[in-house]
Amino acid sequence: MNITDVGHMTEDDLADGGGEDKMELAARRLKEDKKSGKVPEGAVDNADDPYQIANYYTQAFLNDAKALGLKVAFEYPDSMPHATQCIDIMQEMITKLLANGHAYQTDTGVVYFSVESFPDYGKLSGNTLGNLRGGAGGRIDAQTAADKRHPGDFLLWKPDEKHLMKWDSPWGKGYPGWHIECSCMARTLLGADVIDIHTGGEDLTFPHHECEIAQSRGATGQDSFAKFWMHARFSLVDGQKMSKSKGSFFTARDVFEGKVTGRNVHPAVLRYELMRSHYRSNLNFTTASLSDAASAVKKFTDFANAAKQACHDQPAEIDLTHPMLQAFTESLSEDLNISGALGELFAWSNDCKDEPATIWAACKQVDRVLGLLDLKDQSTSDFDATAACTQLDEARANKDYATADTLRKQIIEAGYDVLTTKQGTQAVKKLA
Numbered sequence: 362m363n364i365t366d367v368g369h370m371t372e373d374d375l376a377d378g379g380g381e382d383k384m385e386l387a388a389r390r391l392k393e394d395k396k397s398g399k400v401p402e403g404a405v406d407n408a409d410d411p412y413q414i415a416n417y418y419t420q421a422f423l424n425d426a427k428a429l430g431l432k433v434a435f436e437y438p439d440s441m442p443h444a445t446q447c448i449d450i451m452q453e454m455i456t457k458l459l460a461n462g463h464a465y466q467t468d469t470g471v472v473y474f475s476v477e478s479f480p481d482y483g484k485l486s487g488n489t490l491g492n493l494r495g496g497a498g499g500r501i502d503a504q505t506a507a508d509k510r511h512p513g514d515f516l517l518w519k520p521d522e523k524h525l526m527k528w529d530s531p532w533g534k535g536y537p538g539w540h541i542e543c544s545c546m547a548r549t550l551l552g553a554d555v556i557d558i559h560t561g562g563e564d565l566t567f568p569h570h571e572c573e574i575a576q577s578r579g580a581t582g583q584d585s586f587a588k589f590w591m592h593a594r595f596s597l598v599d600g601q602k603m604s605k606s607k608g609s610f611f612t613a614r615d616v617f618e619g620k621v622t623g624r625n626v627h628p629a630v631l632r633y634e635l636m637r638s639h640y641r642s643n644l645n646f647t648t649a650s651l652s653d654a655a656s657a658v659k660k661f662t663d664f665a666n667a668a669k670q671a672c673h674d675q676p677a678e679i680d681l682t683h684p685m686l687q688a689f690t691e692s693l694s695e696d697l698n699i700s701g702a703l704g705e706l707f708a709w710s711n712d713c714k715d716e717p718a719t720i721w722a723a724c725k726q727v728d729r730v731l732g733l734l735d736l737k738d739q740s741t742s743d744f745d746a747t748a749a750c751t752q753l754d755e756a757r758a759n760k761d762y763a764t765a766d767t768l769r770k771q772i773i774e775a776g777y778d779v780l781t782t783k784q785g786t787q788a789v790k791k792l793a
C-alpha cells in the first residue's frame with residue numbers, strides 16, 4: 362500500500378490527468394474544515410503545506426484502518442511508502458523509458474509515455490488505441506493535444522516552476538505524473554519485476570493500472586507486471602454511488618460515531634458489513650444491512666466467547682481437517698467466496714455438537730480471517746453502565762421502583778441491552 366502525496370490531479374480519469382492538483386483542493390477543504398472546527402486543535406499548523414495535508418489525511422486513514430483491524434499498514438510501516446520519498450527512482454525509470462523509446466520529451470519539455478510504443482496498451486481494460494484517440498478529445502487543451510504524438514500518451518514528468526510541489530530533474534524543475542510512482546515503488550519495495558497480486562478499486566483499472574503495466578513492462582522488458590489483478594467494485598449506499606453532494610459519503614469514523622444510523626456502531630459490525638460481499642460485486646450499505654451485520658457479529662462472538670468460557674480458554678488441538686474449517690477454507694479458495702464461507706460457519710454454529718474446547722479452537726481459526734473477536738469499541742462515553750446497574754439493583758432492593766425504572770431507561774438510552782441475571786442487573790453494550 363502506498364501513500365500518493367504528489368501528482369494526483371482532479372481529472373485523473375483521463376490518462377493525462379489534467380485539472381487541478383488534488384493537494385491544492387485538499388488545502389482548501391482543510392482550511393474550511395479548520396474554520397468550522399472539524400479539525401482537532403493543533404492537528405495541522407499550516408494548511409498550505411502539502412506535507413502537513415498529506416500527513417493529516419494519512420493519519421485519519423490509518424486510525425480508521427486500525428479501528429477496523431486492517432493489518433498491512435501497521436505491521437509493515439516500511440512497505441507503506443510515500444510517493445514524495447521515491448522521486449529519485451521515478452526519475453530513474455523515466456530515464457530508462459526515454460532511452461528505450463517508450464517515452465519522449467516534447468518541445469515544451471514535458472515527458473510523455475508513448476502508448477503506440479506498447480502494443481498491449483488497453484489489454485487490461487479492454488480499450489483500443491483507436492477508441493482512446495476518439496474519446497480523449499474535448500477535455501485536453503489545444504497546446505497539450507498538439508504536443509502529444511497520440512492523445513492517449515500520458516504524463517511522466519512535467520516541468521513547472523510554479524507548481525505546489527516540485528523537484529529538480531534532467532527535464533527541468535517539476536513534478537511526476539501519478540502513474541509512475543506505483544510502477545517504481547512496487548518494483549523497488551517488493552523487489553520484483555513481476556509482482557504476484559495487484560489490487561485496487563474498479564475505477565483504477567483505466568487509466569491508472571493500464572499505465573502502470575505499460576511503464577513497468579516498458580522498463581523491465583518482462584511480459585507481465587502482475588500475475589493477478591483484483592479490482593474491488595464500488596460500495597453503494599442505498600443502491601446509489603456514494604456522493605458528497607447527496608450526503609451519502611461517509612467515513613468509517615462517521616459510522617462508528619453514529620452519524621449515519623443515529624447510533625454508535627462497533628467496528629466489528631462495520632468490518633463484517635464491508636467484508637461480507639464478494640469483492641467483485643457491489644457492496645450495498647443500508648441501515649438494514651448494518652443491523653443484519655450486527656446480529657451476525659453478535660451471534661458469532663457470543664458463540665465463540667461462550668465456548669471460550671466453558672473450556673477456560675483451553676482450546677483443543679485442531680487443524681483444517683475439521684469439517685467446518687475445511688468447508689470454510691474451500692469456499693475462500695474459490696476466488697474468495699466469502700458468503701459461502703460465512704454460510705458454512707453459521708450452518709455449523711447453528712447445529713454444533715462439538716466440545717467447547719473444539720468450538721473455541723475452530724472459532725479462533727475462523728477469526729484469523731474474520732478478525733472480529735479482538736476489535737475494540739470506539740465509542741467514548743462518560744456513562745458508567747456498571748455503576749448504573751448497581752444503583753438499579755439497590756433501588757429495586759429498596760422497593761423504589763420509580764428510580765429503578767428511570768435508571769433502566771438511562772442505560773438503554775446510552776446504547777445498552779439490560780439483562781436481569783442471577784448476579785443482578787447487567788448492561789451489555791449494543792453493537793449497532
Ligand SMILES: [Zn+2]
Nearest residue numbers: 543544569573
Ligand atoms: Zn497505483
